[in-house]
Amino acid sequence: MRAYKSKDNVQAKAYYTDRFYVAPQVPKQDVDCDETFSSDLEAIKAKFEVKEAYVQVGQMVVYINAHDIYGVLELMRDELEYTQLSEMSAIDWLAKDNTFEIFYQMLSMTKRKRIRVKYFIENGQAVDSVEALFRSADWAEREMYDMFGIEANGHPFMKRILMPYDWQGHPLLKTYPLQGDEFAAWYEVDKIYGKEARDIIGPELRDTARVDRYDSERFSRLGFEVPKGTEITGEEEPHVESYQEEGGVFLVKKFDKESSKVIDDPQR
Amino acid sequence: MAQVKNRLTPFFENITFDRDDNELVLNFGPQHPSAHGQLRLMLHLQQEQIVKAHPDIGYLHRGMEKMAENMIYNEFMPTTDRMDYIASSSNNYGFALAVEKLIGLEVPRRAKVIRMMLLEINRLMSHLFWLATTALDIGAMTVFLYAFREREYLMDIIEGYCGARLTHAAIRIGGVPLDIQDSFLHQLRVFLNKLPQNIKDYEDLLDTNRIWLMRMEEVGTISTEMALSWGCTGPMLRASGVAWDIRKEEPYELYDEVEFDVPFSDKGDNFARYRIYMEEMRQSAKILYQCIEMYEKCEKDGQTELMAHAPKYISAPKIDIMTQNYSLMQHFVLVTQGMRPPVGEVYVPTESPKGELGFYINSQGGPYPYRLKLRAPSFWHTGILTDLLPGHYIPDVVSIIGTTNIVFGEVDR
Structure with a gap:
């Protein structure tokens, strides 16, 4: 059975408090x-x-x-x-x-x-x-x-x-949870796509720090990205991203460290 | 106004109108470039004249007060950066000072001097940003480029100190985390020596500029009663004839030791506000020179402490944490559980570049604040548009929004 949690204050609470701790008062x-x-x-x-x-x-x-x-x-x-x-x-x-x-x-x-x-x-x-x-x-x-x-x-x-x-x-x-309630999870889905799209889109994910630990395809494979659904064999060619077009860009010169001037004093 | 449905001639018999006058409702924003953020104004117009204005805010509402109730005190510090993101150290400072008052901490002198330098640099950054954007809104592109150039110098200095340009999180509860870098004072001096000439350049471009004067003088006049009633503070209040600066009247930090003037005007119009911003930049420079002297004196006197000594609330210096067992334990508890300030409440106002930035904290002795209210000056400076805009014309809206200097991170929190 789940432990009973009071619903009248759902905000973060100290996970540990010394039972002899008496909080001091601001005089x-x-x-x-x-x-x-x-x-x-x-x-x-x-x-x-x-x-x-x-x-x-x-x-x-x-x-x-x-x-x-x-x-x-x-x-x-x-x-x-x-x-x-x-x-x-x-x-x-x-x-x-x-x-x-x-x-x-x-x-x-x-x-x-x-x-x-x-x-x-x-x-x-x-x-x-x-x-x-x-x-x-x-x-x-x-x-x-x-x-x-x-x-x-x-x-x-x-x-x-x-x-x-x-x-x-x-x-x-205090009864309102930090990540929003049921209404909040569906508010934008209903507004933008309509109620009938709830099944397709699903509730809004309000935990921005959430990482899908089963997503091994795209997560932390920098330089070895594969399209979604591709079998990962571990022998992928490194995917080199070129940041400057061959032959240069109109009006943009290729950065040349030798001929550039370094300004030491940021105040000039 | 009575909403009479009028039926037009038979040709248009299927069309009914809600109103029987020729008032036009104009929706200004929320994506207007001169609204400085997500401000939506519903303007009721008679020809070009505004008869009713209804500011609509909340497009940047992130629920900071709610977040504060769910964070330990130190965790909330980087969140305050996102309020007035043009001068984020002043938010950090306001929060740090409120918690320090709640605990009753005394901050070491060297940290105070560094904080004051950060605050005044932030004020300069904010005022330069204000000048640049307002001038741009009104069409003075040159001033925009000049002012941003100077602001960039300041951001370089701040970046050298804390590594961030906009969201500094450079102040901690109980002091500052770091001493200033070696080049800080030199760079600051070089900047300050140049600043009077820079300000003069802006003024040469604007003070007698016909377009600027037409858009500024006698536009957006706020009377003293109106400013007080709407809770205006900072330059908005000082331009309306009340010389009230919290740094002067209720001094915090070392503001009672430095010499500076509080510029004020009884005109109350856009131009008065512009003059006050310019004058405040000069006063900030004056304070900064004195801070540099104070810092050098601290160094001579061998005052090296940067954080208050209060083992119940503040972690020991890094060297102690790495070498002494008890300091490490203390640090561990303070990081995982958070400090527990005494039971009580406090409201601490500080003079941020925009006005009175107040933090109301109600602590129930837990590691999370029970209630934290952010009193952001821009919130009321946006509210006053309701009463200020009627009677003005559409082009004035842009210059009035400009001189109220509202930042939406702060309005919506």
């Missing part, structure tokens, strides 16, 4: 360690519920409620001078507790500070679009939808951005 500091951060946090706390806040590697991380996101980012943009949304995306925690973690990376150019605003949503829940606040969220939210299937309420054009519109599945989910 977290209290928000009080930085004046700007603590005053910013106070301003957010005055209006919204903050679940957790700390400073990690010089940036503040603030956990809020999912429904507050628009208000928090609006407050940060208009009152706290965090004028740019550098990045936003999601983290897949479905295998752990069926949630997604959404993060918004904010930048204040006047204060030279970066804050990461985060919250959790349940699987299947949509987020509030912040596209009206930051135009950059237009594409970021589309990418998040494309990669994780998380929709943004109030987004003007909630369509896939990187994958084709008629794609099925969301590639960055």
Whole structure:
């Protein structure tokens, strides 16, 4: 019997972990360690519920409620001078507790500070679009939808951005295998040749490193190539490839080492 | 817009149209030579004027974030080359720095100097490439040939260092793998001494060129609000009146020790961007001269270390691996299993030639990142075309795409 493998996370995993190994933590500091951060946090706390806040590697991380996101980012943009949304995306925690973690990376150019605003949503829940606040969220939210299937309420054009519109599945989910799923294997075959050609062409080979070890005819027979299907006797004549036509090519001179000039200094 | 089906005169009674206006939808790309990659633009036109633009990307999507989740940290390094393949060392560096911040590593000074030299050479290469291709798009063939000639010198230097011209993989987590070759500094100096004259040559050809000015001035104007809202960074933001350079504002490596200026303009048009690229090349040359001095000082002081000493994460030097049993064991574990950074997350921005290149890494203590988000500047610089193109004319599209300096390895990742 095959050993049971969990299907909720099919990504690469460490093949060996010492059972006494305890992973160290990246240190977290209290928000009080930085004046700007603590005053910013106070301003957010005055209006919204903050679940957790700390400073990690010089940036503040603030956990809020999912429904507050628009208000928090609006407050940060208009009152706290965090004028740019550098990045936003999601983290897949479905295998752990069926949630997604959404993060918004904010930048204040006047204060030279970066804050990461985060919250959790349940699987299947949509987020509030912040596209009206930051135009950059237009594409970021589309990418998040494309990669994780998380929709943004109030987004003007909630369509896939990187994958084709008629794609099925969301590639960055942990349940999605690296080499693609069944749909991915047939996508281009169906598109280009049609479903009826599936038997003739076969599924797309997505393992680019695959070497057919039974292919002894053409593999590593450099200089002794034979046409496919020919019996290999081992006494083939070496196949010499000539790289320059006899009599030369129009306007092209045969390379002559003697009369050529070697330039030692590449800078001339 | 309401989609009214209108029936034409009886002669054409079998034809129905989706639209009742005379808007033309033009499909620009994805194989357009001036799109600098696989950019498809759907342009809605009124005569020659664009009323709506819809950039469509994803033709070069390779799923790098997915690949990162399935690779050990060191394995991912050569993959980052394929993001912004015009200046691949800056991607290598961004990733290396992010992992170093996650672990809390301090890189030896000599390695820092070498990295800075590589970064600035890459910036020059990228800017020269930008100038060459943009000029070519607009029709200035001579500038293209000149700028590529200079870029070739730089690629020779880089090739001498790491053996590759485009995909360098020249930086490692914790330092650099090799010291620079003997001819490096000499070649670099020869190049830098020539560069001011070269830049002047380009400017003589372009600055007062009537065609160039007509295609550049007052075209593709990005206001400060628009640039901030769209997440523009780098020269795109600096041309729109915000003097924000991460090297200056949040210094990493040894950028706080070198002297350089951050050029910026409040015009926001194509020409402002062009001027900023030219000025940044001069500033890069200035930084490189200082790096050469710093490197020579390192050599005088006998600082020879190139990789950080952190046996849990970084393999020992080759000589130790070949002579000491424990170093060999450590190396074996790090190569087969990979390093395991602490549990935590980090977002590290660096100033790549195109703008803010950020790596967000979420580590759960395993040898594979749990989540890695690549914040590539070109992604947003492509997005801004949605708002920037309407109102312009078809020929402007080419010059605007040119000055946004987008590279599709980075946009689609």
